[in-house]
Amino acid sequence: MSEKDLFSGRLKVLGYIIVLVIVVLIARMGYLQVYDGEYYASLADGNRIRIVPAVAPRGTMYDRNGNMLVTNHPGFAVSLLPLTEPVSEDVLNRLSGLLNVPVAEIHKKIDDHVGFDPIRIKNDVGPELTTIIAEQKDLYPGVVIEVLPIREYIYHEQGAHAFGYVSEISDAELEKKKEEGYKSGDIIGKFGLEKIYDHELRGENGGEQVEVDVTGKPVQVLGRKDPTPGNDLYLTIDKDIQAAAEKAIDEQLVQIGAHAAAAVVMNPQTGEVLAIVSRPSFDPNLFVNGISSKNWERINNNPYYPMDNKAITGEYPPGSTFKIVTGTAALSEAKVSPEEKIFDSGHHWLIPKGNADGEALGWINFEEAMAHSDNVYFYEMGNRLGIDELERYSRMFGLGKTTGINLPYESEGLVASRKYKERVFNEDWYLAETFDAAIGQGFNLVTPIQAAMIMGEIAANGKRYKPYLVDKIVDGNGNVVQQFKPELVGQLDVEDRIIRLVQRGLRGVTKFGTAAFVFGRDYPIDIAGKTGTAENPHGRDHGWFVAYGPFDNPSIVVAVIVEQGGYGSQSAVPIGKKILDAAFHLNAPKAADADKDKNKPKN
Amino acid sequence: MFINKKNLRKTDVVLLVAVVAIVVMSLVIIDSATHINTPSEERYWFVQRQGIFALINVAIAVFLMNFDYKMLQGYGNKIYIFNLIMLLAVMFVGQSALGVQRWIQLGPVSIQPSEFSKIIMIIALTNLLKDKIGKLNTFSDLLPIAAYVGLPFLLVLKQPDLGTSLVFMAIFFGMIFACGINLKLLAGIFGAGVAMMPILWHFLKDYQKMRIMVFMDPNVDPLGSGYHIIQSKIAIGSGMLFGKGLFEGTQSQLNFLPENHTDFIFAVVGEELGFVGAAFLLILYLIVLWRGIQIAKQAQDSFGMLMAVGITSMLAFHVLVNVGMTAGIMPVTGIPLPFMSYGVSALTTNIFAITILLNIYMRNQKLQF
Structure with a gap:
């Protein structure tokens, strides 16, 4: 075998190897982009699209003469947008210090969370905290302020047993009411009229579809649905x-x-x-x-129920x-x-x-x-x-x-x-x-x-x-x-x-x-x-x-x-x-x- | 002027057009990948830099066409020594990024000597092998050559730059294969290599081990090193048949895709231009590599043939490992995509490599007159 023949034989093999490499790569692209494209497209949307819910205000309760008894006031909640990348420990520590919520608790909330809606870290925070977060946006990437209607019982203890109270849905309630459209973190009537007429009072949440970048910073609003407020109850109460x-x-x-x-x-x-x-x-x-454990103990330890x-x-x-x-x-x-x-x-x-x-x-x-x-x-x-x-x-x-x-x-x-x-x-x-x-x-x-x-x-x-x-x-x-x-x-x-x-x-x-x-x-x-x-x-x-x-x-x-x-x-x-x-x-x-x-x- | 009209007529137009097409595509994609994160007054900083270096390199290439590639024969050992000094310099004066020493600052440019050392290795190895066609039959024939490659290989590995050291291996095997190495001997080396794997594993850094484990299953560490692979696959896959459109790739534009103008630029092509764009780019690479093999075949001497094989092996390995990495079928090794990834050291090396191919082609044509 001459040198020249040895060359061209070996070069032919190298040529085939190269063709093979490119064919494999193109085939891989076909698999990812054509065969599995829909799947990856949905993952890409999951990366970038977040639903920021707009919570519907619960219906108001009036007495028989139209006097307001139970209403809502706007409250601010501090939440984290669920991100593709983990939130940095620095941000969590800073947030923990600001909100006075232990880091371990924040971690637990993040770990327990599923889905793409914001993870609520603290409810009903004062305007001074929301101002700090709004002004120092760069220090709190992925942290958002949600405006939430907060239930307000105008007369406090008066009529409490009739009106009842609301609180976050429990795991057991969620299990039962999942089909009715209740979600984790929802506020639900637990007692009294709030419980009996929860379906009427709760209204329908709306939300914004927001495109975010990798740090959770909103880039643009893709769509929105306004919340439908709950129905009002006019009571027979005077x-x-x-x-x-x-x-x-x-x-x-x-x-x-x-x-x-x-x-x-x-x-x-x-x-x-x-x-x-x-x-x-x-x-x-x-x-x-x-309810805080202190308040709950006080209620629970009262021998008169x-x-x-x-x-x-x-x-x-x-x-x-x-x-x-x-x-x-x-x-x-x-x-x-x-x-x-x-x-x-x-x-x-x-x-x-x-x-x-x-x-x-x-x-x-x-x-x-x-x-x-x-x-x-x-x-x-x-x-x-x-x-x-x-x-x-x-x-x-x-x-x-x-x-x-x-x-x-x-x-x-x-x-x-x-x-x-x-x-x-x-x-x-x-x-x-x-x-x-x-x-x-x-x-x-x-x-x-x-x-x-x-x-x-x-x-x-x-x-x-x-x-x-x-x-x-x-x-x-x-x-x-x-x-x-x-x-x-x-x-x-x-x-x-x-x-x-x-x-x-x-x-x-x-x-x-x-x-x-x-x-x-x-x-x-x-x-x-x-x-x-x-x-x-x-x-x-x-x-x-x-x-x-x-x-x-x-x-x-x-x-x-x-x-x-x-x-x-x-x-x-x-x-x-x-x-x-x-x-x-x-x-x-x-x-x-x-x-x-x-x-x-x-x- | 340096341009010799006669030379122009003897240019491998197919190779030239394919390379120019890739470089143009690269400038557009780099713009798409960088504009979001670049302040608007510096919107084109990356594109300009890459473009200017491409032009400078082309000018140098045109000038170099006047010289015969065979001139390089005499310099083999000299540049080999120069290479060793350069690699040692990186170790002592190099700047580290991410715990890895790879750069040397020279004026406004930080150069990556390991990129240049690839082409130097090809020239030096060609010089060593040009008289050994068909003479690599025993282990003792091979040993000095292995040692010759092994020294810079270890220096690069020490940086640590696993990617470049693997490129050395690809060049070495491509060239000894073309050199007609006894196939039994080659099989023996591979066998020994496989047997050595567990020992080599021992020498890998923790992050390198992690990369390999993550390659096996990216979900081992979905938010750490597996993150790159997962996001890159999502970017490519979500491009589907026709892509999301230039500048419209959500994975890239919203920064879910890391390193989108350097190592993972192919994922941007996949996302924004779809399967059609990705396949088109891969076919451009096939043309370049195919021409590389043809030029080797037609070379007038074993020096030209071996050098063309070395260059083609280097480029092919880069394409395979880089595209494979972005598509999740190769581990993450930090090997850039030739002519596409942003990076002036690699661009200069690759254009110089193509210049040599064109030179070999041109000198071969001369013989046919």
């Missing part, structure tokens, strides 16, 4: 009555040294709830940005307020005539049970017995009716089941019955238990709203309206999305004549009976009422008062309970009277002062 009820309860609790109470004010002829109060309360504003809405969740023995049911049943079943007098010697002749302080009222008729809340008379009514009739009438009044008010966590209460005792204690029914049931002790349990419903049914001549808190839902353009109407859910199977008799008996309570000393002779509105003192095996008795007025055409029914307040006439009646004063504008001469007080948000 801000003034609500404020008066809260104030009356607070003053009374201080005065008698009690700690927990609840009140419900409704229109008996429609079911509209005008005020709903539970004590102790909490400030829902504390939850908006995530501030987070419970006692007006619908608290179950108490109805005490003498139950005599309304017993009395209605006895008259309706003709077990007694309104004229018949029964002798109260201080205790019943069959079973030695008597009045609270052992007093004896002698011969008394129905009206007197109701007005003075005579136990012996109603023991006898229970004796004549029997437990089965008592149970039947209790259920007719709607006890033992929820009223259906549009708030979460409502309790059913309990109706004393043979079946219940059989089931729970596996024992027969005793007459003594009928006696207890007839005066609202023993097994019977009602919630304050159920107590208001009993009174309301008498006030509305036997009609039972479902209680409701929302009058209408209005969208951002002022269109009514949904109008709520009174809903008749029951009717007592009792003659009008009988109801009249019960009404008259209840009027006696404020005229000459157990509540008369509070209302006095000259109370300008005719009020029917009923006091109650429920025995409490765990401490002092609970004090009850239920009332309605004006007597001839009732527009207000109120139920008040003071936990461990002692006699209803002393603990609950003064509160009830003040609420009625406010509902009927009886404190008008002092209105100027009172208004000033009411409009000042409490801290």
Whole structure:
């Protein structure tokens, strides 16, 4: 083989190798750009496109007269845009120092984050921090200030249990609500109306599609969608009555040294709830940005459960307020005539049970017995009716089941019955238990709203309206999305004549009976009422008062309970009277002062 | 003037046009890759610099065409020694960047001696091998040649510049192959090389080991050294068939693609000009390399033949490793893409290499008269 042949052979091989190299490279390009091009194009978009959400403001809540109760204020959140490159440790340290958030916590938020929307590091920061970040942009690459609507409960603790509160969605809630479009970091209603009407209130978030460079610096806005604000709720609540009820309860609790109470004010002829109060309360504003552990401990360690809405969740023995049911049943079943007098010697002749302080009222008729809340008379009514009739009438009044008010966590209460005792204690029914049931002790349990419903049914001549808190839902353009109407859910199977008799008996309570000393002779509105003192095996008795007025055409029914307040006439009646004063504008001469007080948000 | 009209007629026009096309393309792409990060008053700084050096080099090349490439024969050992001194100088007075000593500042220009040492190695090795065609049959035949290449190889490796040292290897193997080395001997060397791999691995710096591991799987370190490869693949792939358009590459323009005017410039071509542009550029390279082999074939002597093979091996290796790297099929070694990557040392070396090819072609033509 000559030198020349050796050359050209080897050079030919080198030529082939070169062709092969180029062909391989072109093939590789084809694979990346043509075969897999779509995939890499989406990765390139993922690199450069960030969604900066514009959070929709939640709907506002107004009272029945259009006064704002719950609204939003603009707040600033400091967030990090998720980047292709890791955020430098320097920036994180600087940010940590500025926001007073530990670096480890920032790292955790970054690590836990998925997706391309900003990672919220701190909510609701003050303007001084946002100014620093805006002015020193170069020191904070990838850090953005988001403007967020922050929920604001104008009256703080007032009405907290009705309005509820909002907070960041939990993992468990997210799991359940993912399909409904909820996302991690969303603010969601956790309690009260905020929870029940979250879908209406939350609105729809918008956002900006922003092109960013590798440092997260926005280069241009590619597109935007404006957020749709949530729908507004117009409540049935009357801000003034609500404020008066809260104030009356607070003053009374201080005065008698009690700690927990609840009140419900409704229109008996429609079911509209005008005020709903539970004590102790909490400030829902504390939850908006995530509650601090200090505040949470303070709420959690309160032995009177501030987070419970006692007006619908608290179950108490109805005490003498139950005599309304017993009395209605006895008259309706003709077990007694309104004229018949029964002798109260201080205790019943069959079973030695008597009045609270052992007093004896002698011969008394129905009206007197109701007005003075005579136990012996109603023991006898229970004796004549029997437990089965008592149970039947209790259920007719709607006890033992929820009223259906549009708030979460409502309790059913309990109706004393043979079946219940059989089931729970596996024992027969005793007459003594009928006696207890007839005066609202023993097994019977009602919630304050159920107590208001009993009174309301008498006030509305036997009609039972479902209680409701929302009058209408209005969208951002002022269109009514949904109008709520009174809903008749029951009717007592009792003659009008009988109801009249019960009404008259209840009027006696404020005229000459157990509540008369509070209302006095000259109370300008005719009020029917009923006091109650429920025995409490765990401490002092609970004090009850239920009332309605004006007597001839009732527009207000109120139920008040003071936990461990002692006699209803002393603990609950003064509160009830003040609420009625406010509902009927009886404190008008002092209105100027009172208004000033009411409009000042409490801290 | 230096221009000899007779010489012009004997120019390899195909090679010349292909190279000029690549250089023009390079100026446009460098502009696209740099304008975003350059203050507007210095918008064309990189392009101007690269363009001016290209023109200066072309002028020098035209002048050099008047000399016969065979003149270089006598200088083999002298420039070899010069090369060693230069590489040693880098070690002592060189400026380091990223912990790597590669530059020497000369007036306004910082030069990268390892770029020049590539062409010096080709000339020196050609000088050594020109009389050894068909005489590389035993290990002892090969040993002095290996030692001759090994010394500068180790100096470059020490900088450390793994990329350039691998280029030395490519030149060495390309040339001994063309020299007619006994294939069994060649296979033996490769076998020994493979066996030595674990020992060599030991000598690699940590960052070099990481690069190789990342090459195997970029997701080992997606935000560190794997980041370059991942972003480069995204840039190329997202260009799809026709590209996003010049100056429109989001990966490049928004700085997701690092080193987009130097080592990763091919990814900008892929992103902005698509498969069509990338394939067009690769075909230009194929033309250059193919002409290189043809010039070797037609060379009037073994000196010209071997030198053409050395130059072609060098360029081919650069194209393979650089494009392979941006496409994720070669490890990251910091080898620039000939005529495309910004960098005046490499540009000067490569234009000088092409000048030699043209010179060999021209002298060969002369014989045919």
